[in-house]
Amino acid sequence: MRPLRSRWIMVALTNLMAGYLRLTYATLRWTHEDRSRAEKVWADSLASNSGAILALWHSRVPVGPTAWPQGPDKPQIRVLVSQSRDGEFxxxxxxxxxxxxxxxSSLKKTDTAKNKGGEQAFRDMVKWVRDGGAMAITPDGPRGPVEDLQKGAVALARVTGAPVLFVGIAMRPCIRLDTWDRTIIPLPFARAAMVWDGPATAGRDDDPDALAPAWGARLSAVSRRAEAIVGERQAVPAP
Structure with a gap:
């Protein structure tokens, strides 16, 4: 996004978007399904000072903060964001x-020579989760393929032993951007749904090649369920 190359435009758009999202979140009319799955992970994480991992598709980034409201009843969460200019925004x-x-960002399968901070980011995430924090990841980001869960999510779970929660979020009406993943922008007073699955765990002996597509299917399933609740037609093709 060329406008983001300007410092002043970046600052203005950041303030505008943050203010819009904050106000819009307060007006959404939510339906929650299987939230008890998340509540149990939150409680167990706090009781044992152990970490947790939250997975949602990249198209849900603008509404991702609604999945993990801040408060003393939940572990603190950080979000994995790419080092691109869009990621800076x-x-x-x-x-x-x-x-x-x-x-x-994760290493691209087609260009392993470029490491956009992926190795250091992975080490930072492992330390954060092992210290009892939660980590939010978009396992098909930042460039897709759409709803194709990359093995980095499985690797983080294997190394840390942390439980993984899958969350599907949908709302109607909403704006779908003309991006590779049809990113959702919420509209005020929209009907919204949040559906949870998990927790899932991965041991060091588990095969990432088998877990990645299985976990991806679970994440897509809760996303389709959330869309069905609000009556939104699926806009993102299956991988």
Missing amino acids: IARVIAKLGLPSIRG
């Missing part, structure tokens, strides 16, 4: 919403 917006980020 996202990081600034969610920071204004009270969510700090860890910056980095």
